[in-house]
Amino acid sequence: MQTYTAIAHTNIALIKYWGKKDDKFIIPFNNSLSLTLDRFYTKTSAQPITAATDSFVLDGQAQSGAALSKVTSFLDILRAETGSTQRLAINSTNHVPTAAGLASSASGFAALTLASCAAFGLQLPRRTLSRLARRGSGSACRSIYGGFVEWKKGQDDLTSFATPLAANEQVDLDIAMIALVVSAQAKKVTSRQGMATTVATSPFYPAFVKSCETDLLAIKQAIDAQDLEKVGQIAESNALKMHATNLGATPPFSYFLPETLVAIAAIQQLRAKGFLCYFTMDAGPNVKVICRGQEALKIQAELQALLPNTEMLLAYPGPGAKIVNS
Ligand code: 2P0
Structure with a gap:
């Protein structure tokens, strides 16, 4: 058949x-x-x-x-x-x-x-x-x-x-994402378990849901205006708020590893040098960099110099x- x-x-x-x-x-x-x-x-x-x-x-x-x-x-x-x-x-x-x-x-x-x-x-x-x-x-x-x-x-x-x-x-919008593979370690808490624990127990959860409404309106405006700086700021802030809810859960948990914070520090360092780069993170320790498509190879090279042992995978809109x- x-x-x-x-x-x-x-x-x-x-x-x-x-x-x-x-x-x-x-x-x-x-x-x-x-x-x-x-x-x-x-x-x-x-x-x-x-x-x-x-x-x-x-x-x-x-x-x-x-x-x-x-x-x-x-x-x-x-x-x-x-x-x-x-x-x-x-x-x-x-x-x-x-x-x-x-x-x-x-x-x-x-x-x-x-x-x-x-x-x-x-x-x-x-x-x-x-x-x-x-x-x-x-x-x-x-x-x-x-x-x-x-x-x-x-x-x-x-x-x-x-x-x-x-x-x-x-x-x-001229946008790209670079996935920084900071750890290949399997996550301890699946996203399904993690979100259920957070919804049921985290006092921060209602605040996250409320701020998503504001963030969504603002990011849609920034996308319309092709303002990647704004898009990156809002996405980074929204991801950090999501991860903050997990610290407030019972039992508390976090997807951050030491290597995650090292990668974030490298992104912040590039930002301080004037590069447009922000990050987002999902239910795991790896970090995804948001940057301009035109600058992605340059930013990847700069990050690779700061994080020589980190695998980096570049992707564009699909x-x-x-x-x-x-
Ligand atoms: C997301 N994640 O919006 C969020 C951010 C992970 C962190 O969607 O339980 O695999 O199958 O509906 O879709 C991962 O959750 O969870 C996810 P189920 P899913 O991308």
């Missing part, structure tokens, strides 16, 4: 998603805003099969146990939502460096949603695909689109989905998820 293949790129949030109002449907407490990147992606094929159960191959290895059931549970959601009964053979390859702190769950669930729905014989609007991808992993709803993307929190399954900031999904054959 025909195979359907999709590609979806990773995204990095400038205004963070950090907490669910509804765990089952993955409805967040605040809108978030991300940039889809060109360099890192997941390629996933789905083939209709007559077997009684789905199968899943990841990076060439047949999966079983928890890894397989994560995919089959998500396919069960897709089947329940679309009325399909079709079982699928899924074959997925991550072109995302596993140690880079660039989570593959966003690109992974976005590509899986597109390929699977195509294999079910469905042609769904992208808003529906975004809603469905959200059920796998919240941030995956943003990887359906290219460029700057806002996840509108909505209030339920029907109203919570992502939408591109620019209708053509192009980015007019496209939305798409079927690459059908």
Whole structure:
């Protein structure tokens, strides 16, 4: 039977998603805003099969146990939502460096949603695909689109989905991101656990949610005005506020490592020298530098001189998820 293949790129949030109002449907407490990147992606094929159960191959290895059931549970959601009964053979390859702190769950669930729905014989609007991808992993709803993307929190399954900031999904702002791989160590607290603990216990959490509203309005204005300095300032501040909520949780936790602070100090040092560079961080110790596309190679070279043992990966704005054959 025909195979359907999709590609979806990773995204990095400038205004963070950090907490669910509804765990089952993955409805967040605040809108978030991300940039889809060109360099890192997941390629996933789905083939209709007559077997009684789905199968899943990841990076060439047949999966079983928890890894397989994560995919089959998500396919069960897709089947329940679309009325399909079709079982699928899924074959997925991550072109995302596993140690880079660039989570593959966003690109992974976005590509899986597109390929699977195509294999079910469905042609769904992208808003529906975004809603469905959200059920796998919240941030995956943003990887359906290219460029700057806002996840509108909505209030339920029907109203919570992502939408591109620019209708053509192009980015007019000259922006790049450099991922600094400060540690390849696996994180101790998954983002799913971390955000749940923070929502339930951190007295700082309501303040974070409130400040996301202000930050989102301000960053959208800065993007419109092509003011990268402002974009960087707001993104850096928003990421630090997200990480501050974790210190207020019970038990407290942090994704920062000593190497994280060294990398931040290097970015601050370049800033003091007049370079435009800011950072953001996700649920791990690695640091992503926000800078001008035109200056990215120069900034990477300056950072490499300060951090000689740190792997650095440069990425630019990327496209939305798409079927690459059908
Ligand atoms: C984000 N992160 O906005 C935030 C910032 C990490 C820090 O979205 O539980 O893997 O599957 O919905 O999407 C990571 O969380 O979590 C994430 P689930 P997800 O990019």
